[in-house]
Amino acid sequence: MIVFIIWFSTVSFSLCQNSSDFKALKKELFFTKEYDKDSKPVQDYESTIYVNVELTLNSLITLDEVQQRLTTIGYLNISWHDEFLTWNRQQYGDLDYIYLPQSEIWKPDITLQDSYTGMKELGSDLILATIKHDGRVNWTPFQVFNSYCPVSMTFFPFDRQTCEFVFGAWSMRLKDVSLLIKNVSGIALERSIKENTIWTVISTSACTAQYHEESLVIFSITLQRKPLYVMLNMVLPLVLLSILNLFTFAIPADSGERMGYTVTVWLSFGVFLTIIGQSLPESSESISFMDIFIVMQLFQSTLVVLLSAILSRFCARNGQTFISSCLLKRIVTYKRGTSVNTSSEIQKDEKETHIYITWKEYVSTIDFCSFWCLLSICILSITALSFYTVYKAEYTLSGK
Numbered sequence: 001m002i003v004f005i006i007w008f009s010t011v012s013f014s015l016c017q018n019s020s021d022f023k024a025l026k027k028e029l030f031f032t033k034e035y036d037k038d039s040k041p042v043q044d045y046e047s048t049i050y051v052n053v054e055l056t057l058n059s060l061i062t063l064d065e066v067q068q069r070l071t072t073i074g075y076l077n078i079s080w081h082d083e084f085l086t087w088n089r090q091q092y093g094d095l096d097y098i099y100l101p102q103s104e105i106w107k108p109d110i111t112l113q114d115s116y117t118g119m120k121e122l123g124s125d126l127i128l129a130t131i132k133h134d135g136r137v138n139w140t141p142f143q144v145f146n147s148y149c150p151v152s153m154t155f156f157p158f159d160r161q162t163c164e165f166v167f168g169a170w171s172m173r174l175k176d177v178s179l180l181i182k183n184v185s186g187i188a189l190e191r192s193i194k195e196n197t198i199w200t201v202i203s204t205s206a207c208t209a210q211y212h213e214e215s216l217v218i219f220s221i222t223l224q225r226k227p228l229y230v231m232l233n234m235v236l237p238l239v240l241l242s243i244l245n246l247f248t249f250a251i252p253a254d255s256g257e258r259m260g261y262t263v264t265v266w267l268s269f270g271v272f273l274t275i276i277g278q279s280l281p282e283s284s285e286s287i288s289f290m291d292i293f294i295v296m297q298l299f300q301s302t303l304v305v306l307l308s309a310i311l312s313r314f315c316a317r318n319g320q321t322f323i324s325s326c327l328l329k330r331i332v333t334y335k336r337g338t339s340v341n342t343s344s345e346i347q348k349d350e351k352e353t354h355i356y357i358t359w360k361e362y363v364s365t366i367d368f369c370s371f372w373c374l375l376s377i378c379i380l381s382i383t384a385l386s387f388y389t390v391y392k393a394e395y396t397l398s399g400k
Contacts, residue, residue, distance in 0.1 A: 041082040054182035070149040156288040157230035249367040
């Protein structure tokens with residue numbers, strides 16, 4: 001008999017939780033007690049509602065450096081206590097919790113205040129809030145976040161960017177609604193955001209703030225760029241163009257292809273400068289070292305074009321000229337001793353210590369000097385700029 005009573009009571013208990021209990025509970029809350037979603041959900045209207053906020057990111061779509069916009073997909077886990085949404089479980093078949101659309105209950109007007117596309121309500125009517133019998137409400141609005149992210153491209157492509165998500169109760173004062181951080185370690189990250197092909201998540205953080213009697217929670221995420229793509233598609237072609245620029249002086253000055261070659265290389269640098277300029281934000285405060293390098297190479301290429309034009313003019317002259325520079329004398333002597341073609345007549349005037357050579361030999365000597373001078377400048381500039389960029393980026397971004 002005792003076993004039968006226990007079994008009967010258990011079956012009765014399980015059968016008590018049905019749709020009629022939910023309907024009765026909803027009628028009790030919204031009609032009998034006249035629940036008002038526009039009213040502050042506390043008995044004492046002067047008391048403060050504490051809202052816990054947690055941010056979870058599912059994926060990082062893109063960071064647009066030109067528009068300085070970070071696009072991510074994630075959701076907020078928001079919870080608070082509603083004193084008007086409580087009930088006795090035993091009166092409704094031991095009903096512990098219910099689901100209601102977010103539009104039917106009171107909720108804090110939390111918005112992404114640094115939104116790039118404008119301020120709008122979080123979530124939609126498709127999202128249900130979970131209400132427990134003791135009044136604890138849990139709301140998880142899913143969202144595509146378009147947040148403003150100021151970008152500094154000084155150390156591009158070895159740069160780190162720190163972006164913030166600023167959430168606040170827009171129209172409610174601090175004494176009415178106070179936002180708290182649910183996860184003190186920062187932003188909860190799903191696996192997909194950690195496998196982004198362009199950015200690596202270095203760290204996340206979270207903090208609370210106040211602004212004009214408004215409660216705010218600020219989530220920060222630090223991203224490190226993966227530089228392989230930029231190195232292969234931008235840096236390496238620029239280095240190769242720099243090498244091509246040097247071999248201008250390997251082309252005979254009296255040939256017509258030399259001027260066309262130099263102008264083509266100059267235009268190539270101009271095209272790369274335009275492409276990189278379109279992929280970086282317009283800012284006068286953070287100029288990338290790559291921009292500096294391209295401008296240096298463009299300036300060097302301009303000098304090469306001008307020098308090639310002048311040397312082509314010299315090469316068209318007939319007769320001889322003299323040189324008095326000790327350096328040029330040594331170069332001419334070296335070239336004279338190693339050259340296979342020794343048909344050029346070199347005369348030495350012992351009184352004036354001048355060496356007389358043809359204009360073609362003079363142009364060849366200038367080409368020889370220009371090649372080695374520009375090669376040294378190119379190697380030094382690339383090496384110094386590369387090491388300085390990497391070292392400065394690590395030194396600055398590490399906070400030392």
